[in-house]
Amino acid sequence: MxxxxxxxxxxxxxxxxxxxxxxxxxxxxxxxxxxxxxxxxxxxxxxxxxxxxxxxxxxxxxxxxxxxxxxxxxxxxxxxxxxxxxxxxxxxxxxxxxxxxxxxxxxxxxxxxxxxxxxxxxxxxxxxxxxxxxxxxxxxxxxxxxxxxAIGETGRPLIKDGMGVQTHCNAGGLATSALGTATAPMYLAHRQGVSFKVYVDETRPLLQGARLTSWELLRAGVDVTLICDNMAASLMASGKVDLIIVGTDRVAANGDVANKIGTYGLAILAKHFGIPFYVACPSSTVDLNTATGDAIPIEERNSEEVTSFGGRQTGPEDVNVWNPAFDVTPAEHVTGIISEKGILRAPYSEKLINLFRGL
Structure with a gap:
């Protein structure tokens, strides 16, 4: 038991x-x-x-x-x-x-x-x-x-004094067995005395950003600010965001990335505002057998996650609900992929093969 x-x-x-x-x-x-x-x-x-x-x-x-x-x-x-x-x-x-x-x-x-x-x-x-x-x-x-x-050491130089860094969902220590992927560069930069701010999207519907990322960063003494997902555009427009780092659950062979729902929208906003958009992951997250993001299976979860909030019903019982847990960000929106073996930049296909197959 x-x-x-x-x-x-x-x-x-x-x-x-x-x-x-x-x-x-x-x-x-x-x-x-x-x-x-x-x-x-x-x-x-x-x-x-x-x-x-x-x-x-x-x-x-x-x-x-x-x-x-x-x-x-x-x-x-x-x-x-x-x-x-x-x-x-x-x-x-x-x-x-x-x-x-x-x-x-x-x-x-x-x-x-x-x-x-x-x-x-x-x-x-x-x-x-x-x-x-x-x-x-x-x-x-x-x-x-x-x-x-190793991912943290690779991505650490991207974070400079005075920067605002945004992230989505939880790609922190709670999503791995140590420092996280997207947060690993943040943790190492913080330990080395770099002064920067982190903005965390709440990440509806399950609030992994609010419940997990902001909690673990705050606990570690990182300067963190929590925002609602629909505040991202205004935050970027204000000039407070200089860099975005997110995690991913799967990288296709062409560099398309599947991550928590809302990531695609964040990438589009980043491109509009000219903000570098990086994805952090270990080589085990790269799936060379999946040609493009279109072939990545997307988990759909139950409707109650959308029709309730904090244990309280917030939507009609009989309303139709679409609740994909992930979306796919096309490679063209990804500035670079931070891995334990270095930072990859577009075009990704050949570089992913060479780097992760060791050719």
Whole structure:
């Protein structure tokens, strides 16, 4: 049975914790009021936590999915290696169904199943394959932390004294296992004494910017101002924004990027006002098998997220609702992609292939 634990207000805040062979998620649905860590004891619970956004953000759910597959694998230790491998594939497909847009989830699960297949092919027992899965999940976790720092170091020079930096949704530490993607350059610049302001869009309908990004930046001592989504144009027109950095859940082979709904509009505004618009992500978010943004599956969520606000009904019960969780920003609106391997600039197709396939 899972247990929830309040987190000490002085403790380091992480989206997920791996301690003594146990997995915990910070329940982000309760933020910013309650800071609670919930133990994950089954693959079904991990699936549900990802689906309900208790853990969210492309890199974080990639790590969460890897640990979730290991947790599921543990419960089938008594199977023969042949039966186990078949069950492992079923569990990977099941976990991947929790959220279809973020490619990091499928990337992490494929990496896990590939490791298991390689181990099994050398004659390993079921127990040995399960142990190998644990090691790989831990490696994915560690590498995500390293990638976030590298992204921060890549993007840090973009932030200068006196700048106003805008971001959307949450591509912070809560969306990864460390410093975040879009916020990583901000955190490093802040630690190095650069004086700048961050403007955070609230990000309707689930307010990830308001509930999560502004909370974690404020907690870190960053100068942060929260705005409603429909204030972005006025903010840019006022001259207060010099740079925009957002995250992404998937980058297509041509440089189109899928990110939280509202990102496309922000990019169009940035182009109108001549403001550089950057996207930050690890290489695992690049999907070279998806040619353009048109082929990226867009998750649609339930209508209640739009017809209610703060637990109160704000729309008619029978009104039609369209609630895509993401939109796709065409590559032509992206100034650059900040990765752990450098900043890419248009045209993207060949550069993405060369950089992320290592050619």
């Amino acid at each position: 899972s247990k929830s634990h309040p987190v000490d207000e002085n403790a380091e805040i992480l989206s997920l914790y791996w301690d003594n062979d146990r997995l915990y998620f910070l329940d982000q649905t309760l933020l910013p009021v309650d800071v609670v860590r919930e133990e994950q004891t089954s693959i079904e619970q991990v699936w549900d936590s990802i689906k309900k956004l208790k853990v969210r953000g492309a890199p974080a759910i990639g790590v969460a999915g890897a640990y979730g597959l290991y947790i599921g694998a543990r419960s089938h230790a008594g199977l023969s290696i042949e039966e186990f491998m078949g069950k492992l594939q079923e569990m990977a497909v099941y976990l991947n169904s929790s959220r279809p847009t973020a490619v990091n989830l499928s990337w992490g699960l494929k990496r896990m199943t590939s490791v298991a297949e390689s181990s099994a092919s050398t004659g390993s027992s079921t127990a040995q394959v399960i142990e190998r899965l644990k090691e790989e999940a831990e490696a994915i976790h560690q590498q995500d932390q390293e990638l976030c720092r």
